Amino acid sequence: MKKAFVLLFTITLIGILAACNSSSNSSSSSTETPKTETKAAVEDKDTLTIVWLPNESGADLRDARDEIGAEIEKVTGKKVNHQTTTDYLIAIETIANGNADLGFFGAQGYIEANNRNNSVQPLVVPSGASGTLEDAVYYSWLAVNKGNEDQYINGSDYSIDNIAGQRFSFVSNSSTSGFKVPSAAIVSHFNEMDEYKDLDAEDLLEGGSNNFFSEVLYGGSHQGTLVNLLTDRADVVSICDACVNNYIELISGEENRAGSVYRILDDASEPFNTFPGREFALISVTPVLNAPIVVNQDNVSAELIEQILTALTSEDMANNEKVFVPRDSEIKGLFSKSADEQFVKVEDSWFDPIRELSSK
Structure with a gap:
């Protein structure tokens, strides 16, 4: 995702959080x-x-x-x-x-x-x-298997330009960090391009030759969605940090930053007990309430x-x-x-x- 969009999104969200918090602190009657x-x-x-x-x-x-x-x-x-x-x-x-x-x-x-x-x-x-x-925020990640992250670098920054046409896994269309926030970010990013100026979130729900993604899966949970990536059923997945932190460790980069690499723990519990040591990388990170x-x-x-x-x-x-x-x-x-x-x-x-x- 372009730096400008991520910075604007983050600043806007933090501003809203501060305003809401100030309002709630100033008047209990509200x-x-x-x-x-x-x-x-x-x-x-x-x-x-x-x-x-x-x-x-x-x-x-x-x-x-x-x-x-x-x-x-x-x-x-x-x-x-x-x-x-x-x-x-x-x-x-x-x-x-x-x-x-x-x-x-x-x-x-x-x-x-x-x-x-x-x-x-x-x-x-x-x-x-x-x-x-x-x-009071956590983070929505777009992640790919380690070794594939170079496909999503544009110059010195990570970009989501190349997720179009890929196999993608959301969590559920009722998930905030596993659908609502990442789909809004994807639409906002691609609406800047003439080819995708009419793209909306509905276009991301299903895959196929005439759709934005070649295939769309739903993991049912953030854990299940990450499994879709680790088993190579999906090229890119949307998951949240808080939902999978119990099963992973950061091995390079900074927490919640594009380019960071995470590893499945050797003693991870189900459903990750069959993937010890597998690695994945972040290509996009967005804050979520x-x-x-x-x-x-x-x-x-x-x-x-x-x-x-x-x-x-x-x-x-x-x-x-x-x-x-x-x-x-x-x-x-x-x-x-x-x-x-x-x-x-x-x-x-x-x-x-x-x-x-x-x-x-």
């Missing part, structure tokens, strides 16, 4: 409040069900899921049940139709659930190293929501090394801890930059 009218059954709820996307449903993240559940149980006195999934759409529908009370989704998954049912609202997102919303824990307000009373917020934003949660894992730890967790990372309260409007990608 934050959406949970519904106060609830059914009697909601008040008597004994069990809270949390639904997880495929990326966070693996056995290697069971301890992290359980620790989040344990903190919620401690504060609310309710039992927590974890519902893992193998499909984005099933997870989204589960929270939207009330078969789950809470869920952990990417920004796009949350927006789709909210579109289905406005009672689905965000509670918290993991912060950045500052402990605030200002740097962090993913929220959400609640279905039709299922959970306002009082209980406040208790859940207390649990999620507590010091105990922020200091739980199975949830926010120190960089030098061997524990496989959901989030990395380098400084002051913690869960911070968030409102629906914070995700408007992702919504706006659909309108462009």
Whole structure:
């Protein structure tokens, strides 16, 4: 991707984050409040069900899921049940139709659930190293197998010009970093060329001789998408750093920079246990808004929501090394801890930059 576009995209996103954070800090009245009218059954709820996307449903993240559940149980006195999934759409529908009370989704998954049912609202997102919303981002990568990255160099910079006509794997069209953000970046880049001035995200959904990509695959999870690359089913894939960090190590370059090379760990768990030592390189990196824990307000009373917020934003949660894992730890967790990372309260409007990608 051209330097100018990446720089502009990054500056714009950081500016929006700062503005949103400033707004939320300056006026608590702007934050959406949970519904106060609830059914009697909601008040008597004994069990809270949390639904997880495929990326966070693996056995290697069971301890992290359980620790989040344990903190919620401690504060609310309710039992927590974890519902893992193998499909984005099933997870989204589960929270939207009330078969789950809470869920952990990417920004796009949350927006789709909210579109289905406005009672689905965000509670918290993991912060950045500052402990605030200002740097609450992770990264969407376009990656290729090691040895193929030279095809994507234009002069001294990496470029995505040559991804046209390649075999490409997304995660799911409901994935933020595995479809929504990278597809918007691809369209924006190629719209500058006369040949592709009418290209839009719909043109990226399917492959074929008359389409932008020769073939399009969907991995179903970021792990499954990376497997599509490692097994040579795809030439280029879109994945996120946070979703595969437990299985890889940086061996050259800087973290989250085009040109960096990563290696599958020798002791990586499934589905990477059959690919120890395999390497891949990044050709494009784009920042993405962090993913929220959400609640279905039709299922959970306002009082209980406040208790859940207390649990999620507590010091105990922020200091739980199975949830926010120190960089030098061997524990496989959901989030990395380098400084002051913690869960911070968030409102629906914070995700408007992702919504706006659909309108462009």
